[in-house]
Amino acid sequence: MTTEPEITTIDTMKPASGFLGAAESRIMDFAEDAMYGLVKSMDSLVLAAHRFAAEIDTMAGPQVGDFARSAADVVSSLQRGLAAKQVSELLEDGQDLIRRQPVLAIGIAVASGFLIARLARSGGNDDA
Numbered sequence: 001m002t003t004e005p006e007i008t009t010i011d012t013m014k015p016a017s018g019f020l021g022a023a024e025s026r027i028m029d030f031a032e033d034a035m036y037g038l039v040k041s042m043d044s045l046v047l048a049a050h051r052f053a054a055e056i057d058t059m060a061g062p063q064v065g066d067f068a069r070s071a072a073d074v075v076s077s078l079q080r081g082l083a084a085k086q087v088s089e090l091l092e093d094g095q096d097l098i099r100r101q102p103v104l105a106i107g108i109a110v111a112s113g114f115l116i117a118r119l120a121r122s123g124g125n126d127d128a
Contacts, residue, residue, distance in 0.1 A: 031087040042079040049075055 049072030
């Protein structure tokens with residue numbers, strides 16, 4: 001009578017798991033730093049947009065200035081939203097969006113790939 005061999009877990013996977021956990025932690029730290037830098041740089045963008053709206057008021061009239069102000073408010077709202085969330089929360093929101101609207105996610109991925117390809121192509125043409 002033969003017995004089936006027992007299936008046991010492999011202990012050598014634990015160090016890899018620890019290594020992957022450390023790598024994930026470093027990536028998340030990097031992402032947090034990058035998001036903080038993005039939020040800080042958006043400060044100057046919001047200020048410039050509001051200054052631009054004030055200039056537009058005098059040059060093109062208050063209706064156009066109001067439009068520019070509303071665009072500045074959208075950027076400001078986006079900045080506040082980013083500042084209020086952790087990277088992990090943003091990732092969860094992104095995953096939820098992908099589950100709800102996979103076609104939109106594919107469209108964003110295609111557009112991003114196209115943009116990256118265009119930037120890569122134009123980056124090598126400094127002969128002009």
